[in-house]
Amino acid sequence: MTTAKDIQLPEGYGLQAFDVLDSTNEEAKRLAAEKPTQHLWVQADQQSAGKGRRGREWISERGNLFCSLLWKADCDLKTASQLSFVSALAVRDVIADFLQADRRVLCKWPNDVLVDGKKVSGILLETAGEGLTDPEYVIIGIGINLSRHPEEALYPASNLAELGCPDLEPLPALQSLVASLDYWMTEWRQKGFDYIRRRWLERAKGQGEQIIIRLPDEEIHGRFIDLDVTGGLKVETESGIRVIAAGDVFFAPAG
Structure with missing residues (x-):
């Protein structure tokens, strides 16, 4: 059984894992107030007050992946917003790899991931620390529906178990996500946003429609x-x- 101590992290990253949190993004904000010098992953088995875009509730029962990356920023807010697409590519690759179904897994603007047209993941970017135009930290909140999903949602939803990938646990999923996001952030840094933009469009649902x-x-x-x-x-x-x-x-x- 994978534990938080088993997660392999890139250099300069840490991880804090919890049983229950109000929200991994909120915990990341609290950690930001302590001025960490490294990037920090935050993971919880359950959230009591998970949230999505525009303040919507994010159903957060055990069995799914709930995590946030507190990223120590070195860019302005406009540039940091590009991480929405970087993160979507990372999540998409993780899900496509688990399902072994590359063409079924697509990105939906601005930062959702769909399988067979149903939402299985969401991403919420926030900032923390001082500075409005040059944030100290960017928080990348990520939820992936591994074993369950809301029956009533703004957009049709599903989970990886019912899509053909049963028995996937949150921490092994987190390990894959950590590696995938590190890869795509490196691509972003080295090749720029136009490269990310083109890769995202190649994996996007609905272009031309x-x-x-x-x-x-x-x-x-x-x-x-x-x-x-x-x-x-x-x-x-x-x-x-x-x-x-x-x-x-x-x-x-x-x-």
Whole structure:
């Protein structure tokens, strides 16, 4: 049985594992206040107050992977936001490897991962520490549905067990994720965001297709054509090209 002590970490990284936390992102924020000099992974078997994008609840029962990386930043906020796509690629590769089904596993803008069109993972980026434009730390919160998923969700969901990968435990999954994220962060640092952007598009669902983007005060219908240089979603609408910085994407029904 894998324990937290068995997790192999890249140089400069630490790991803190817990039975129960309110949220791994919240624990990462508390750790950031202690000014750690290394990057820290935080993992919990269960969360009592897990959260997703836009403050939504993230169902956090035992059996799934709940973790966050407290990354000591060395870039500005605009650059740090690229980690959303870096992280999505890392998670996608982990899931595709577990399922041995590369083409079934796709990225959904901005940072979800889908298998057979159903959401199995989510990512939440936050910042911590002083500085608004140059954050001290970036927190990358990641949840992967290993053995269960919410029955009622904003987007159809599933888990890896029902998709063909039973008996996968959180800590072995974390080990794979640690290695995958380290790989993709190295690629990002060495090759830049345009490389990441192109790799993400190769693994994206819906490019060239009709999509719906729901914003707080508007619903946009159009064709997903590209990502811009910042990662914004480029959509061709009846009134022209629009670039969306944040929103919830849904895929239009066939026909």
